[in-house]
Amino acid sequence: MTWLVWVLGAVVIAAAGVGVAAWPWWRDRDLRRRTAWSAARAAIDSAAVSRDAASTPQPEAEQLLARAETIAAAHGGTRAARTAEDHARRADVLWQATARG
Amino acid sequence: MADRIRWVLLAAAGAVLVTFLLVQQQSTSVSYGRAPASGDPIPEGSAGELSGATVPSAEQLTAMVKAAPVVRLPGAIATWDEKAVQAAAGSAGVRILVAPPGLPKEARSRVKDVEDATVQVIGTEVTGGVLQASADRASEWIRQFATGDVTESLTTLVAHLNHQPDAPDQPALARRDPAAGELAEVTAALRGTGRYVAPGATLADVPATTAAFPGAQPLYVALPQQPAGQPLVHFGPALAKEFPGRPIVAMYGQWIEYDGPSADAFADVATASFYGQFADRLSTYAYPQRNVLGAWLDRVTAIRYAGLFDRPLPYTPFDPLRVALPALPWLFAACALGFLVLSARRVVRPDRPAGTGVPARLAGLTALAVEISGLTGGASAAALTRGITQLTAARDAFTEKLPDQHVHGLLDAAEADLDSTAGLLGRPEYRPAEYLRGRLA
Numbered sequence: 303m304t305w306l307v308w309v310l311g312a313v314v315i316a317a318a319g320v321g322v323a324a325w326p327w328w329r330d331r332d333l334r335r336r337t338a339w340s341a342a343r344a345a346i347d348s349a350a351v352s353r354d355a356a357s358t359p360q361p362e363a364e365q366l367l368a369r370a371e372t373i374a375a376a377h378g379g380t381r382a383a384r385t386a387e388d389h390a391r392r393a394d395v396l397w398q399a400t401a402r403g
Numbered sequence: 404m405a406d407r408i409r410w411v412l413l414a415a416a417g418a419v420l421v422t423f424l425l426v427q428q429q430s431t432s433v434s435y436g437r438a439p440a441s442g443d444p445i446p447e448g449s450a451g452e453l454s455g456a457t458v459p460s461a462e463q464l465t466a467m468v469k470a471a472p473v474v475r476l477p478g479a480i481a482t483w484d485e486k487a488v489q490a491a492a493g494s495a496g497v498r499i500l501v502a503p504p505g506l507p508k509e510a511r512s513r514v515k516d517v518e519d520a521t522v523q524v525i526g527t528e529v530t531g532g533v534l535q536a537s538a539d540r541a542s543e544w545i546r547q548f549a550t551g552d553v554t555e556s557l558t559t560l561v562a563h564l565n566h567q568p569d570a571p572d573q574p575a576l577a578r579r580d581p582a583a584g585e586l587a588e589v590t591a592a593l594r595g596t597g598r599y600v601a602p603g604a605t606l607a608d609v610p611a612t613t614a615a616f617p618g619a620q621p622l623y624v625a626l627p628q629q630p631a632g633q634p635l636v637h638f639g640p641a642l643a644k645e646f647p648g649r650p651i652v653a654m655y656g657q658w659i660e661y662d663g664p665s666a667d668a669f670a671d672v673a674t675a676s677f678y679g680q681f682a683d684r685l686s687t688y689a690y691p692q693r694n695v696l697g698a699w700l701d702r703v704t705a706i707r708y709a710g711l712f713d714r715p716l717p718y719t720p721f722d723p724l725r726v727a728l729p730a731l732p733w734l735f736a737a738c739a740l741g742f743l744v745l746s747a748r749r750v751v752r753p754d755r756p757a758g759t760g761v762p763a764r765l766a767g768l769t770a771l772a773v774e775i776s777g778l779t780g781g782a783s784a785a786a787l788t789r790g791i792t793q794l795t796a797a798r799d800a801f802t803e804k805l806p807d808q809h810v811h812g813l814l815d816a817a818e819a820d821l822d823s824t825a826g827l828l829g830r831p832e833y834r835p836a837e838y839l840r841g842r843l844a
Contacts, residue, residue, distance in 0.1 A: 307732040308420075311739040315416065318743040337800070337809045344796030344813055348789045348820075355785030401782060 331380075338383035339374075345390035346370055352397035363396035409745040416738035423731045426724065452688030454478065454505025461513050468500055468519045478503030481524045482631040483554040484573075491558035491570035497521045499557075505689030521564060522557065528686040529556040536560035537682065541671070542575050544678045548685060549658035550576070550631040577634035581641055589638060590645050593622045603627030606654065606692040615703035621650035621663075625692050628656030652699075654692050657685050659699045669706050677702045761801055761810050767839045768817055769794055775824060775833050783827035790820030 349367050353360075370389035373382050456478040458464065467474045479501040488497065502514045504526025515523050515530060522531040527547045529536045536556035538544050546552040558570035581589070592599035597620060600606050606625035613621070624638050638653045639662030650663040659677070661670045677699050678685070685695065772791050779787045797813035818835045825833040832838065 304729075304732050307736050308423075311416070311420075311732070311736045314736075314739040314743050315413075318739070318746045321743075322746045322749075333806065336803060337805045340796060340800045340803070340805055340809065341812070344793055344816070347792040347796065348816070351785060351788045351792055355782070355788070401785060 335380050335383070338380045338387070342370070342374060342383040342387040342390065345387045345394065346374060349390040349394035349397065352394050352401065356397040356400045358400055360393075360396050360400055363393040363400075366390070366393035366396070405745055406749065409742055409749070412738045412741040412745070416735050416742065419731050419735040419738065423728075423735070426728060450690060450694045452505055452684070452690045452694075453507060454503060454689035456503040456505060456510075456689075458502055458506065458510045458514055461516060464500065464514065464517045465519055468498055468517055472496065473499045473501070474520070475501045476503060479524070480504060480551045480628060481527050481529075481553045482551050483557050484552075484632075487554050487570065487573070488557050488561060491562040491565075491567060493562075493565050493567045495565045497561050497565070499524060502526075503689070504687060506687075511687070522560060524553060524557075526687050526689065527551055527553050527556075528683070529553050529560055531560050531564050534560060534563065536563075537686075539679075541674055541678070543573075544674070544682060545635070545655075545658055546573065546576050546631070547682075548678070549635055549655035550629050551656070552576075552631040578637040579634040581636050581638055585636065586638075586641055586645075589624060589642065593624070593642070593646065598623040599625070601626045604654070604692060606696065608693060610697065610700065613700045613704070615700040615707060616650045619648075619650055619664075621652050622646060623696070624651070624653040625696075626653075626655050652696070654696060657690065657692070657695055659696065661703075669703065673699070673703050673706055676706065761807055761814070764811075764814050764839075765794070765797055765801065768814060768821060768835060769798075771821055771833065771835060771838050772817075775821070775828065775830070778828055778830070778833075779824060783824050786820050786824040786827060790817045790824060793817035793820060 346367070349363075349370070353363065353367065356363075366389045370386040370393065373386040373389070376382065456476075458476055459467070464474075480503065481501050488499075498520045499522045500514060500517055500520035501524045502510075506514070506525060511525055514525055517523065522529060524530075536559045538547050538556060543555050546555065555573045558573075562568065562570050589599045598606075598609050600623075604625040604627045606623065609623045615621075622642065624642070626636075629635055635655065639651055639660050642651045642653070643649075643662045646663075648664060650661065653660045653662070659674075661673065681698065684690075768790075772787060772794060776787060793813050793816040797810050797817060800810045800813060821833075821835050825831065825835070
């Protein structure tokens with residue numbers, strides 16, 4: 303029965319190794335995803351405010367924001383969040399330029 | 404600190420594992436109470452087991468066997484009861500080639516390859532074809548090794564080869580007490596030198612002391628191989644009467660008998676053990692009696708240390724390794740568990756750097772937004788709303804424990820929006836940098 307202890311010990315060591323490597327990686331990935339979505343949502347909200355404040359309609363900006371909102375509604379990963387944020391920012395810039403202009 | 408302990412535990416687990424694997428050596432030698440090693444009791448070749456006898460060539464041997472039913476080569480020692488063998492062989496008859504003991508391997512195989520001989524006897528080893536007949540009890544060994552009588556093996560093998568019914572067992576060897584003259588001669592020699600070597604015996608010397616009989620010098624009697632077919636002299640009991648309390652070792656050819664203290668306890672065991680293991684070699688080779696005696700004494704030593712005698716075991720020093728060995732697996736498991744626990748703790752509760760001013764900045768900017776909210780209108784209202792949106796996002800991010808860097812990025816955006824609000828209002832005192840200077844200092 304002594305060999306069982308060795309097997310258990312080896313399994314525990316291996317589990318510890320996998321856990322130590324995998325857990326932070328998984329947590330970091332999740333954190334980056336949530337961070338990216340936080341930034342994306344902030345950009346979309348900001349763009350929505352700019353749209354409401356704009357005097358003249360901007361079809362291109364409307365389109366960009368709609369696309370960003372569609373992507374956000376699908377709840378994708380980090381890359382989808384980056385794309386949505388990018389679209390929302392460009393729409394925001396367009397509307398702010400209109401408001402200033 | 405915990406991190407260092409973690410790695411120390413891992414290193415300890417590895418060291419324990421390596422130690423455990425390194426000490427895993429199995430040994431075939433089993434001893435009760437650390438018997439002194441006997442070395443190699445019968446070293447091959449160097450033990451003088453080769454008699455120097457030679458045999459003729461294979462052709463000559465074949466011709467000799469064809470010419471006579473029984474061929475005895477010079478130096479042959481085996482004898483047998485002719486009538487018993489013929490009765491066992493039945494009508495088919497038998498051709499026997501008898502060679503001397505102690506032949507080198509090449510000569511032995513030359514003798515065994517003589518196909519015309521039904522049975523080949525080398526020394527007292529009896530073979531025929533692929534078969535070999537061996538004695539397996541003391542009453543047969545004493546005939547074989549004390550007198551060279553191989554009748555029992557021969558009849559068994561010949562009956563088997565000729566498909567005859569098994570031959571009846573030979574009666575027990577008759578023994579006789581030594582004559583008065585014989586006993587007197589031996590007794591005188593034993594009183595003088597402690598040993599008696601009869602003419603023709605090959606016992607050159609005896610061990611000065613032996614671990615087989617500690618505290619007592621045994622008396623040795625060595626006789627050459629005795630003639631077969633007549634009662635065998637029995638010196639042991641007679642000498643035991645003459646020398647009470649002394650161990651007496653009597654050799655008849657290759658046969659060793661013991662009389663004296665504890666004879667009942669181990670003599671039979673020693674005989675069975677010794678001849679059971681070495682009968683094969685003793686029958687083929689011509690060992691000098693001194694070597695047979697040495698091997699036998701080694702065996703008696705082993706039996707003595709096997710605990711058959713009622714005597715305390717010798718002191719064996721305390722070996723910490725043997726005591727520590729069973730603990731190693733548990734030590735390893737404990738180290739592995741400690742490593743796992745420390746690793747898990749580290750993963751579950753990562754150390755987070757102390758506050759980097761996020762709440763203060765968030766509160767300050769929120770206060771600024773509330774303060775200027777009553778003044779805005781038009782473009783400045785849009786900028787303020789954007790700033791508040793960013794502030795809300797920053798607050799959510801902070802609540803969700805997202806990285807401070809990200810929260811600061813959102814706060815930067817809010818600050819920029821509030822800054823442009825103050826610019827649009829034309830109120831530089833509401834610029835965030837100006838407004839927060841006094842509060843966050």
